[in-house]
Amino acid sequence: MLVTRPEPGLSETMAHLAASGWRGIACPALNVESRPLRLSEARFDGVLVSSGQALAALRGAVAPDLPLFAVGEATAARARAAGFRDVRAAGGDAAALLAALGPAPEGGGHLLLPTGEGVGQALAEGARRLGWRVTRRVAYVARPAAALATDGLAALAAGRVEAVLFFSAATARAFRRALPPLLVRSLSDIHAIVLAPKIAAALDPAEWARISTATRPHQDAMLECLARREDGDAVIRS
Numbered sequence: 001m002l003v004t005r006p007e008p009g010l011s012e013t014m015a016h017l018a019a020s021g022w023r024g025i026a027c028p029a030l031n032v033e034s035r036p037l038r039l040s041e042a043r044f045d046g047v048l049v050s051s052g053q054a055l056a057a058l059r060g061a062v063a064p065d066l067p068l069f070a071v072g073e074a075t076a077a078r079a080r081a082a083g084f085r086d087v088r089a090a091g092g093d094a095a096a097l098l099a100a101l102g103p104a105p106e107g108g109g110h111l112l113l114p115t116g117e118g119v120g121q122a123l124a125e126g127a128r129r130l131g132w133r134v135t136r137r138v139a140y141v142a143r144p145a146a147a148l149a150t151d152g153l154a155a156l157a158a159g160r161v162e163a164v165l166f167f168s169a170a171t172a173r174a175f176r177r178a179l180p181p182l183l184v185r186s187l188s189d190i191h192a193i194v195l196a197p198k199i200a201a202a203l204d205p206a207e208w209a210r211i212s213t214a215t216r217p218h219q220d221a222m223l224e225c226l227a228r229r230e231d232g233d234a235v236i237r238s
Contacts, residue, residue, distance in 0.1 A: 001163040001226075002027040002152050004171050006142070008052050008078060013165070013219055020223060025161070027152030029175035030142045037061045037114060037137050044135070045109040050097060050123055052078045054114040057139035059083070062112060071097045072217060092217030093196065094123050104131035114139035144174035156186045163191040165222055169202040176203070193225045 003013050006028040017024040034056040046067040047058065052075040059082055067086045070076035076089035090100035101111075113124050113136040124134045155161045156179075166172040172194070179187075184207065192211045194200045200213050214221035 001025070001165060002155070002161055003165050004029045004175050005165070005167040006030045006032045006053075006171075008055075009074070009167065012074065013167075016219060017223075022223070022226075025149070025152050025155055027149045027164075027175075029145050029148065029171045029178060031145055032140050032142045034140050035117075035138050037139060039112070039135075039137065042110065042135065044112045045105075046101075046111050048097065048101065048111050048113045048123065048127060048134075049075055049079065050094060050113075050115060050120065051075065051140075053116060053142070054139040055079055055082050057114055069097060069101050074219075094126065097123070098126045098130065101127060101130065101132070104133075108133055110135065112137065117141045142170060145178050148175070148178050153180065153183065156183050159186065159189065161186070161190055163193055163226060165219075166192060166194045166199050166203070167219075168195070169199045172199055172202040191226070193222045195219075195222060 001022060001024055003010060003024045004027055005013060010026055010028055014024045014026060032053050037057050039061060044062065044066060046069060047062060048069050049055065050071045055078055064083045065085050067088065068079050068084045070079050070087055070089050072092040073089045076087045079087045088100055090096040108131060110133045111127055113120055113127070113134050115136060115138065117138050120136050124136045127134045187207045189209055192203055192208045194211065194213050195217050197213055200211050203211055205211055212225035214225060
């Protein structure tokens with residue numbers, strides 16, 4: 001199967017696939033560049049992290065003992081590995097992240113929200129409705145890949161791909177834009193598996209054999225969407 005997510009996360013998913021008995025091909029559709037955080041002398045009461053992509057910019061920019069609310073367990077694990085000591089994991093999406101955050105304490109509280117360029121406004125507004133003051137800063141920029149990985153394109157051309165994994169709507173759109181026109185027809189035999197409904201909305205169902213949405217926002221649930229064929233033709237099996 002093709003894995004379209006960029007680092008950080010790509011290597012983790014590839015290792016998870018291998019451990020689960022599946023063969024993956026790295027085919028990132030986005031290039032992510034970290035940006036230094038431009039922070040004032042303001043004091044923060046916590047950090048709200050909706051993507052593991054933001055963690056690189058946080059290193060050295062905020063105190064490691066500051067409470068960090070991570071969108072899910074994978075992001076929380078990366079935050080702990082980066083040295084953050086007070087990490088609280090939510091259930092995997094923005095609604096769960098706001099629920100884990102909860103209302104601001106009496107007298108208010110100030111959150112840092114490091115996000116990608118052009119995203120995070122809805123999450124910031126949700127936290128403000130809970131009484132928090134929110135400072136949103138760009139921590140990374142995600143650009144569509146100019147071209148997809150050679151290995152991925154070769155597998156598509158040879159009809160050796162059974163499934164493609166999409167972890168974000170931006171990745172789904174970037175993959176489709178970077179796909180050579182001659183290979184668009186190959187999608188009609190391929191199962192698209194997405195992490196959340198909004199990602200499915202970024203795909204054209206007429207182009208795919210099937211689009212499946214994980215029942216929960218976790219890569220394990222994405223793998224559960226796969227029909228485990230036993231006839232030997234599925235090249236995603238190792």
